[in-house]
Amino acid sequence: MSSITLVVDGRPIEVPEGTPTLLDALRDVAGATSVKDGCSPQGQCGCCTVLVDGAPRVACVTPVRRLAGREITTYDGLDPDRRQAWTDAFLATGASQCGFCTPGIVCRLEGLAAKTAARTPGPPSATAPSGPTEQPDEADPPPAAQLQAPAVHRALAAHLCRCTGWQTITEAAVGLGNLEPPRRDAEATARASFRAVLEGGTAQAVGADVVAGRAGFAADTAPADAAVVVPGGDGGWTVADTLAQARLDFGKVQGRRSTVSAEPPLAVPEGEWAVRLATSWVEPAYLETDASWCEPGGEPATPLANGGAFGGKLDTRLPDGFEGAADAARRWADRLGRPVRVVLSREDVVRYGAKRPPIAAGLNADGTGRVRVGWSGDADPTPVIDRIASVLPSAEVEVTPIPGPPTSPELRDAGWAEAQALAVALAGTRPEAVEVTAPEGGRALITAFGPDGIDVSVSAGAVLDEVVLRSYCIGAVHAALGWVATEGLAVDDDGEPQDLTIRSFGILRSADLPPISITIDDDVAEDPAVPASGAVFAAVAAATWSAAGFTPAWPLGALPWAARR
Structure with a gap:
């Protein structure tokens, strides 16, 4: 079989000529696991970004046949000093949580830094530090080659991040070479990880490996000889030796974005209400698609390697009654008698992944009224009913079956x-x-809210790690703002999702966000540590709705201050 020679991170790689994309070549042939597959072949999430002859390129839409003899640089192939500078900056600001999107973002920003330096006369300054540099005086202008926020926002428009809320990434890029990362010993690292676990609700690592994308993701850790099994094809599943071949065999069709708008599937109960609200379907849009692998007779790798998508992966339902990727990997490994890797595509995640239940509520001024909870699938809605009743004890809560993807009580609050x-x-x-206190005791108070900034005061008991806590709270601001203002998933009357691309869901870009300030209350530092980002999420959602005048449907269609212009 003829082949094409690529130079990957300084070494020649022979790639079979039929290999479709650079992403397939890098992951399946070169073994470059820092290059992530979040949406292939949509080319929309940025997780597979690498440098081709020094310029950022999205690997999943780059044909291999065009790259013979070209220099391909992944995150792992960056100059070690540059890679360390980016790692230090991301750790200093808390710019990486699950870490799935980070290597691609770093490659994009490294390309921007090189381009900026090439256009700047004189020494490259903070753009190419050889080590820590002194913090410039605040009165001095930034060095000419230092990355500026507007350029960073433009670069990040090619990427998605669902954890951090963008601001910490921008801070890392602008401060590159001038930021001191936390110096954590083993005990401090354990505290930081525990804070991340409190906020994310599942196992979460903190450290340099996370920035490098080495957080144990199942698609990265499967044995090289594992068969690949994907939903689709005759019998509901297709088996092949590689992911590209499996998708080719069953004729995977790339998802499209519909022209249908996201509309609430439930009507507000009839009546003259003081407050009315109907919410739409929302796609969690976590970037690491569900994946697992398993040996015959073994235990499957968890799809929750480093973070659980804030509950988004816990109730995925797949063809043949498989309860998620791990269950499918176990059963297919036993069936085939060999190691098996199960990987969902972006379209699979939209179709089979759990969604936040839509609601429709009508309330009187005294808190009486009705709240309808839309439900699809076999998950238990009781936790959702109980949570609503804990806040609105005088309202009647009822579950209404609706056609659609599965709903789950596990989605964030x-x-x-x-x-x-x-x-x-x-x-x-x-x-x-707006002030909200979570059941666990975490508190969030909004003190400023508008296009000039969102300020949140947070109480979380023992802080454990300020960088991690701040990062999760900023991420919660971004998630809540988008949820109420712009995010939605179009689902037709038969319950079929119509939006299948990751850019279809209205996720706010880096450039869309006002500055976010998180003030952490130290007065309760002696109290037990409690999660606080859930309170921030709820408070910012409520504040966003308040700023829009309590319009009776979500999403609003725009940020509240944009809607007023």
Whole structure:
């Protein structure tokens, strides 16, 4: 078989001529696991970004046949000093949580830094530090080659991140070479990881390996000889030796974005209500698609390697009744008698992944009224009912079956956050005065809310690690703002999702966000550590709705200050 020679991270790699994309060549032939597959072949998430002859390129839409003799640089092939500088910057600001998107973002920003330096006369300054440099005086202008926020925002438009809320990434890029990372010993690292676990709800590592994308993702750790099994094809599944071959064999069709708008699937109960709200379907849009692998007779690798997509992966339902990727990997490994890797495509995640239950509520001024919870699938809705009742004890809560993808109580504060927003609406609270206390004790108080900035005061008990806590709270601001203002998933009357690309879901870009300030309350530092980002999520959602005048449907269609212009 003829082949094409690529130079990957300084070494020649022979790639079979039929290999479709650079992403396939890098992962399946070169073994470059820092190059992630978040949406292939949509080319929209940026997780597979590498440098081709020094310029950022999205690998999943780059044909191998065009790259003979070209220099390909992945995150792992960056100059060690540059890689360390980026690692230090990301650790200093908390710019990486799960770490799945980070290597691609670093490659993009490294390309931007090189381009900026090439256009700048004189020494490259902070763009190419050989080590830590002194912090410039605040009165001095930034070095000419130092990355500036507007350019960083433009570069990040090619990427998605669902954890950090963008701001910490921008801070890392702008401060590159001038930021001191936390110096954590083993005990401090354990505290930081525990804070991340509190906020994310599942196992979470903190450190340089996370920035490098080495957080144990199942698709990266499977044996090289594992068969690949994917949903699709005759019998509901297809088996092949590589992911590219499996998708080719069953004729995978790339998802498209529909022209259908996301509309609430439930009507507000009839009545004259003081407060009305109907929410739409929302796609969690976590970047690491569900994946697992298993040996025959063994235990499958968890799809929750480093973070659980804030509950998004816990109730995935697959063809043949398989309860998620891990269950499918175990059963297919036993069936085939060989190691098996199960990997969902972006389209699979949209079709089979669990969604936040839509609600429709009508409330009287005294808190009485009705809240309808839309439900699809076999997960238990009781936790959602109980959460709503804990905030709105006088309202009647009912479950209404609806056609659609599976719903789950595991999605971030499902039911509770909506109920908090309804309570704020009943009180008529201004956005800059919204305060929410979570059941675990975490508290969030909005003190400023608008296009010039969002300020949140946070109480979380023992802080454990300020960088990690701040990062999760900023991420919660981004998630809540987008959820209420712009995010939605179009689902037709038969329950079929119509939006199948990761750019279809209205996720806010880096450039869309106002500056976010998180003030951490030290007065409760002696108290037990409690999660706080859930309270931030609910408070910002309520404040966003308040700023829009409590319009009776989500998403609003735009950020509230944009809607007023």
